[in-house]
Amino acid sequence: MSEPLWRTGRWSDEHVELFVGNLLRWGVIIAAAVTVVGGALFLSLHGGRIADYHVFHGQPDALKSVSNVVANALRFQPEAVIQLGLLLLIATPIARVALSLLAFVKQHDRTYIVVTAIVLGLLLYSLTGAGA
Amino acid sequence: MTGLVAIGSFAAGMLGALTGLGGGMIIVPMLTLVFGVDIRYAIGASLISVIATSSGAAAAYVREGYTNIRIGMFLEVATTLGALGGAYIAGLISTSAIAVIFSLVLAYSAYRSFQPREEHSIDGPPDKWATRLRMDGTYPTAEGMQPYTVHAVPTGFSLMFLAGILSGLLGIGSGAVKVLAMDQAMRLPFKVSTTTSNFMIGVTAAASAGVYLHRGYIDPVLAFPVMLGVLAGALTGARVLAGAKVRALRTIFTVVIVFLAVEMAYKGLRGGI
Structure with missing residues (x-):
């Protein structure tokens, strides 16, 4: 991994992009790893359970919000561990937007601070379920 | 079932990469038509796979320096708003209607993927919005850094809103509409539009x-x-794409995709989805 941005203090577009590349790669790897652990845990307990996805009944509350997923994943509830991996995956593009916001702040780029803050706000609004 | 779904998804990801349609366009019909999964679960799973593919590919793209983060971020305002709107619409309309809309978008995307992408001239006066928002940029070519200007920002922004709605409604990346906005309307160089669209x-x-x-x-x-x-x-597909002659493969795949679109529209209209 390259030198962290906050240590070098260089916030040029090139440095940010390089850091973003690493962030995305590790984000996907960690998310996939957590998902694999949860999946293995699930399969070892339930085997090839014939799931019924023909009829839609929605997910239980335990798997529907960020806080519930984290709480249940910490208890090694297999579905929640998988869901945590999926949440980490959803978080990677959001982290990328947050990092861009930080870069625009460092560059004193007012227009794009506003633009990026709007995008980040919409993403967090969706993830926290404020509108669900 | 988990093993079969994984194998099918691998094929869908590869097909999505080879045709340039993206995994979501294949995974939703596969899950609903082959595995009989309710389309709402199919769309949820597809959205997750779309994020994985995008972030996985972006990690490689980002180093090459083609992505225009300003253009991407500005257009994101339109796509995220559209995506939230599309996700709400999905909760209001019937699953049959979603299936029919999906089949139309699938057919259109397959048609687009067969149209040759023409590189537009990159000269001419830029859009006043592009200048105000400092969108014009440079990208690396064999002859060194090449500057480009950006056109028709309002048209691109509107098309991106549509792309966002379709993404949220159908669980797809809407790559075809995004590329349409950036290639045809905003006239960005391919490498810039492809990587920025992926972001x-x-x-x-x-x-x-x-x-x-x-x-x-x-x-x-x-x-x-x-x-x-x-x-x-998708990662395997990208490797294959780098070395293979894909013309013949794409013809076969297009037949498969047209069949999927027709089947999905038929089942949707009959109320089977």
Whole structure:
């Protein structure tokens, strides 16, 4: 991994992009790893359970919000561990937007601070379920 | 079932990469038509796989220096708003209607993927919005850094809003509409539009994924083989694409896709989905 941005203090577009590349790669790897652990845990307990996805009944509350997923994943509830991996995956593009916001702040780029803050706000609004 | 879904998703991811349609366009019809999965679960799982593919590819693209983060971020305002809107619409209309809309978008995307992409001239006066928003940039070519200007920002922005709605409604990346906006309307160089579109696809899908999570549309046991399968398939597909003659392959795939679109429209209209 390259030198962290906050240590070098260089916030040029090139440095940010390089850091973003690493962030995305590790984000996907960690998310996939957590998902694999949860999946293995699930399969070892339930085997090839014939799931019924023909009829839609929605997910239980335990798997529907960020806080519930984290709480249940910490208890090694297999579905929640998988869901945590999926949440980490959803978080990677959001982290990328947050990092861009930080870069625009460092560059004193007012227009794009506003633009990026709007995008980040919409993403967090969706993830926290404020509108669900 | 988990093993079969993983294998099918691997094939879908590869097919999505080879045709340039993206995994989501293949995974939703596969899950609904082959595995009989309710389309809402299929869309939830597809959105997750779209994010995985986008972030996985972006990690490689980002180093090459083609992505225009300003253009991407500005257009993200349109796609994220659209995606939230699309996710809400998905909760209001019938699953049959979603299936029919999906088949139309699938047919259109397949048609677009067969049109030759023409590189536009990059001279001419830029859009006043592009200048105000400092969107014009440079990208690396064999002859060194090449400057480019950006056109028709309002048209591009409107098309991106549409792309966002489709993404949130159907669980796809809407790559075809995004490329249409950036190639045809804004006249960006291919390499810039392809990589910037990929960046935007992940952010757009993340915007609707939150809504789908809270609605209970994201089933972890279904989504995990789909996500891992599509990701592995897309990465393999990108490797194959780098070395193979794809013309003949694409013809065969297009037949498959047209069949999927017709089947999906038929089942949707009959109320079978």
